[in-house]
Amino acid sequence: MSTSEAVGAGDSHRRSAVHTRRAELLDRLCELFLAEGFAHFTLDDLAGRLRCSKSTLYTLASSKEQLSVRVVGHYFKRATANIERRVETATDVRLRMRAYLDAAAEELRPASRRFIDDMAANPATRATYEANAAAAADRVRSLIKEGLDRGVFREVDAALVGEMVGLTITAIQRGEIGERTGLSDAEAFAALSQFLVGGLSAPQGPGGETRHAHTTEET
Template identity: 30%
Template sequence: MSTPDSPTPPGKPSAAPLTDRQRRVFDALLDQFLTRGFADFTIDRASRDLRCSKTTLYALGPTRDAIVSRVLVSFFRQIAVRTDAALAGHRSSAAALESYFDAIVTALEPASPAFIADLHRDPVGQQVYRRNTELATERIIRAIEAGVESGEFRRHSARFTATVIESAMDLIRSGEFNTILPAQDAYRELGQLILHGVVAHRTPSA
């Protein structure tokens, strides 16, 4: 039988509204996760570190994994809001995509190497990160398709491009490039590769 701190499969984060005190604890947890990771997070340790009752922590989720999941989902939801906004209001699809990847890089700046590493190895982090990578991939592909339809991007195999993007995003998510460059920089480089690969090259007029 699982104890509250045991690694159980995460369910959906609780949607119950937070009190001011719970919100402060929640925000403090996110700051801690971003600074030092979350693989070693336990209810007992958090109660001591944040000087709060376990009851306050359990208001955030019924188990250790549910709390971690809720915090991570909130973090990636904030990123999604920022990156979705970055796609809007541009005159060209290329500018929209560049803005999108810049927004990803900026949003991930507070994330320490320990946080990124835990997204790769902690089961809860893997699940949340994987889902958000899938959603980000869908947004990128839609932006490329819009550029193709407008004639800004060259026509190519949408399925091939989608597969390449999905593979690259998944490799970044899994930490495959960690020994080469940080995840933030990997997203920036991927953005440049995509843009230079899909932009239609027109012969200059004489």
């Protein structure tokens, strides 16, 4: 190996080590935010809780506001990746629908009410929050359309159901469902999963085959 190659390899190793340390720090911040919220923390508080220097935190973001946005974004990016890994293992669209919403419930379960409230109260993090809710609603709409195309979901207006699901997901993530029902966000997602999969599944014939419902009424 030449000297230049050795230097290049050393630089690559250092960049990889820095990336790993930052990812680990983001994960630790994420767990802290989920458990306790973030609005009340100062950078000094966070440095003390994580036992690192403020300069280390500044490698992630230049201010507390930007750090909050980055950590919230990291949480949703990590949650989305975990959810999609669960979805990929299911071959039937009904199972994918259930896997998606059940996994969403599981990812939300560690999120304290204070974390949810802090996200909603901060315009910068609320934008990330609402974008994630919109993406989740779009994902459910695509699963509904796939189920209709495959004939395993009963004939419904996919756009209308998708809109209803989107509004429900937004209401869950804003805390409105929890306030009205007493359910946690995770419990609300689990209930939505059961309602959707059970309500959309097409009726089956005596032999277990799917029967396509007709909307024309008999007279």
